[in-house]
Amino acid sequence: MTRSRYIITVIALTLLLVLLALACLAFGSVDIPVGRIVDILSGKGSGNKAWDIIILQSRIPMIATAALAGAALSISGLLLQTTFNNPLAGPSILGVSSGAGLGVAIVILAMGGSLGGLLGENVGSYIAILVGALIGAGVVLVLLIAFSMIVRSNTMLLIIGILVSYLTSSVVQLLNSVATEEGVHNYVSWGFGNFSGVSVAQMPVYAGIIILALIGSALMVKPLNAMLLGSRYARNLGVNVTRSRNVLLLITGVLTAVVTAFCGPIGFIGLAVPHIARLSLGTSNHSRLIPATILAGADIALLCALVSVINPHGIIPINAITPIIGVPIILYIILNRRRIQYFN
Amino acid sequence: MKENNAILTARELAVGYRNGSQTTTLLSGLNLNLEKGKLVALLGQNGAGKSTLLRALTCDERPLAGSIEVNGRDLLEMSQKDRSRIIGLVSTERIQAGALTVTELVGLGRQPHTGFLGRLDDEDRAIIQQSMADAGIISKANDYMASLSDGERQKAMIARALAQQTPIIILDEPTAFLDVASRIETMRLLQTLAHDRGKAVLLSSHDISQSLMLADELWLITTDREVLTGTTQQLLADGAMDRLFLNREIHFNPTILDYSF
Numbered sequence: 001m002t003r004s005r006y007i008i009t010v011i012a013l014t015l016l017l018v019l020l021a022l023a024c025l026a027f028g029s030v031d032i033p034v035g036r037i038v039d040i041l042s043g044k045g046s047g048n049k050a051w052d053i054i055i056l057q058s059r060i061p062m063i064a065t066a067a068l069a070g071a072a073l074s075i076s077g078l079l080l081q082t083t084f085n086n087p088l089a090g091p092s093i094l095g096v097s098s099g100a101g102l103g104v105a106i107v108i109l110a111m112g113g114s115l116g117g118l119l120g121e122n123v124g125s126y127i128a129i130l131v132g133a134l135i136g137a138g139v140v141l142v143l144l145i146a147f148s149m150i151v152r153s154n155t156m157l158l159i160i161g162i163l164v165s166y167l168t169s170s171v172v173q174l175l176n177s178v179a180t181e182e183g184v185h186n187y188v189s190w191g192f193g194n195f196s197g198v199s200v201a202q203m204p205v206y207a208g209i210i211i212l213a214l215i216g217s218a219l220m221v222k223p224l225n226a227m228l229l230g231s232r233y234a235r236n237l238g239v240n241v242t243r244s245r246n247v248l249l250l251i252t253g254v255l256t257a258v259v260t261a262f263c264g265p266i267g268f269i270g271l272a273v274p275h276i277a278r279l280s281l282g283t284s285n286h287s288r289l290i291p292a293t294i295l296a297g298a299d300i301a302l303l304c305a306l307v308s309v310i311n312p313h314g315i316i317p318i319n320a321i322t323p324i325i326g327v328p329i330i331l332y333i334i335l336n337r338r339r340i341q342y343f344n
Numbered sequence: 345m346k347e348n349n350a351i352l353t354a355r356e357l358a359v360g361y362r363n364g365s366q367t368t369t370l371l372s373g374l375n376l377n378l379e380k381g382k383l384v385a386l387l388g389q390n391g392a393g394k395s396t397l398l399r400a401l402t403c404d405e406r407p408l409a410g411s412i413e414v415n416g417r418d419l420l421e422m423s424q425k426d427r428s429r430i431i432g433l434v435s436t437e438r439i440q441a442g443a444l445t446v447t448e449l450v451g452l453g454r455q456p457h458t459g460f461l462g463r464l465d466d467e468d469r470a471i472i473q474q475s476m477a478d479a480g481i482i483s484k485a486n487d488y489m490a491s492l493s494d495g496e497r498q499k500a501m502i503a504r505a506l507a508q509q510t511p512i513i514i515l516d517e518p519t520a521f522l523d524v525a526s527r528i529e530t531m532r533l534l535q536t537l538a539h540d541r542g543k544a545v546l547l548s549s550h551d552i553s554q555s556l557m558l559a560d561e562l563w564l565i566t567t568d569r570e571v572l573t574g575t576t577q578q579l580l581a582d583g584a585m586d587r588l589f590l591n592r593e594i595h596f597n598p599t600i601l602d603y604s605f
Contacts, residue, residue: 002445085440222462226455228444230437232404237455237508238428282488284443287462342443344490 002281006288009280013295017067020302024063028309030054057200062305064203066195068210069263070273070301071294072255075217077270078277078293079252082224082286083245084144086154087333087343090271091256094157095140095164097267100260101191102168103136104129108187109179126202126261133261137253140164145249193264193318195305206262213254217290220248224286266318268326269304273297275333284342300325350377351511351544352401352419357410359393359400367408370396374410374571376563378512378546383538385555386548388565389589394548397565398516401546402433414512428456432505434498434515442490446500449489450475453507472507478541479503479533495526502533513537515547519554527551531558552588553602556580564588 026034032054036046040055073091080089080096091097107129147160176184190197198206223244226234231241259266277292278284304321337343358372370393378384388394399405401412403419412419414430422430432453441449453475454468464472476482481499484492492500498518505513515534519527531554538545538560546563549555555562556576564572564579566587572579579585585596594603 082440087440219461222455222458222460225452225462228441229439229452232402232435232437233433233439235404235424236402236428236431236433237452238425239455240424278443282443283445283448284440285448340443341488341490342440344442 002283006281006283006292009292010295013292013299016299017295017302020299020306021063021067024066024302024306024309025055025059027306028054028059029315058196061198061200061203062196063302064207065198065263066301066305067298068207069195069259069266070269070297070299070304071214072210072259072297073266073270074273074277074293074297074300075214075290076252076255077272078274078286078289079217079220079224079248080270081274082227083248083252084148084154084157085227085230086157087275088154088158088271088330089161090268091252092165092265092267093271094144094161095168096137096144096161096253096256097260097265097270098165098168099136099138099140100133100257101136101265102171103132103134103257104190104261105172105175105187106136107132108190109175109183111183126205130205130258130261133257134253136168137257137260141249141253145245190264191319193266193322195263195301195308195318197262197264202262206258209258210255213251213258214294216247216251220244220251221286221290224248228284264319266322268322268330269297269300272326272329273300275329276300278342279333279340282341349379351380351415352376352378353413354401355411355413357400357412358408359396359405360408361396362408369408371565371569371571372409376571376573378544379561380511380544381538381542382544382560383535383558384544384546384561384563385559386546386563386565387550387552387555387588388548389567392565392567393569394565395516397571398514398546398548402431402514403427425456428508428510430510430512432508432510432513434501434505434513434518436517436520439489442488444489445486446476446481446489446492446503447472447485449500450503450507453504456508471509475503475506476500478506478537480529493526494521495523495529498522498526498530499533502530502537506537511542512544512546515545517548517550519549519551527554531555534558553600556601 025037032051036051037055040046040052045052077090080091080094081087111125143164144157144161148157151157176187223234223239226237226239234241273296274293276296277289281288281292283289304318304325307321308316308318333340354374354376357374358369360367360369386394386397396405400407406420419427450472451464454464454472455462458464458468473482476485479499479502481496481503484496489497489500519530522530534545534547535558537543559576561573561575562579564584566572567589572584580598594605597604
């Protein structure tokens, strides 16, 4: 019964992914007839140079960026929820995204105007931003591990995560006050969230790291499932809990940092999507949860990307859309705690 | 008691807390043998060190001193993986397994025996079925853990430990949250596992009369931090039961096998 439910869910999520990707291809700030888009994709070209460029160098990279970002953030959320045994954990609420963001801010503001656009084609600059994000996310994760050993309460850990976010944003503001105007502008526009920041040239790095980390998470199914029983049972099942937790948090940090560096600090997807996956599958078993979370995350991010580009008055920031999708889901699960199996 | 019947032997064991450089010893100089095919109940008042002793035996906490051997091998020096095939645990920890079916939960018990990705083969599946049958929970095999009663949950956790196929099963207060009927059922089940399946079963409990009636051997932690071991008859004859609680108002009443004023 659960197996057929899994297969149906995976097929449905995949179909939705295809539909959303096609929609993102067809809609945008510039109207391109569907027939021409087919021509461009089949390699014939539309006869309109601008349209060719929009489809091949803007819309297709944006679709790939959004789908991978959604998958990456959702898996980050899932891994955090299982490792910290906390259903309300996620990369943004625990401050991991903010940590990555602080790293990005330091790099952007330090480089100031020399950056020439946020993530220009200058390989050095985006690698620097990536490294900044990794270090920032890593520092927050180490802090979270330390705090989780002192405060045993899940709620307190979430509050600590929120405090970390406040702290990083105040540090960023302090940095802004001494930064160049262009640096500040770059940082602010990065903060809106944006799936158009990965160029064709940067795509191999972005996609490569995310895909490797996603494969890494799929290889951790066994310890993840053991951790559902808590660390004592996991140890008793032969899991090296400390090492597994460190590997899982490393994967989380890499996924969050890469997405944050390229797309900005995107909230709610990481927290909400694992719940969508659990609710639609009716299981906490990670061997099924991970594929469903990847697909659902890609779907949600593409939906956000689609909404952001179909506004005739200009692009809506991604971070204005994710709460509208994420908050109702989170409220739903909080209000229905007693009726949802995985809380009981 | 002959030591060569023992599957687990603790020598000069000391257990307690480590808090930075400070150590607090709760129990020391313990020499304990756990034998195959026996149900052993660990009794003592709250804070006496029952859980601490069990945490040392399951290697969740390193003992302050002494050694623990299983079949002549040093348990403390073993890899986590090897230990997971020797001792199965049932504790009172809260678990997030409500959305797993009983079969999936019991399947986690196969982890010490499965490969890197934890895939189950036909043999694993047969063992899972058998474990659920032995623990009397097979009728709920496809039910969510969240839908079970406390007693059924405990049976599922015991089935999980059985699927682990360890010669030793250690249970930290397995009957703590259960009603009387489930308590008796659980104790009976554990007795059967010891007697019929040859497991060495060690459990801590507050349920004195059940333990005295059903356990083959008792480990009593007295108020002066000694651990007395023996059969119910031996310990009753020695008056050991009156050394279990500090309260002088209550006394052990052998006819009801429980304490009264």
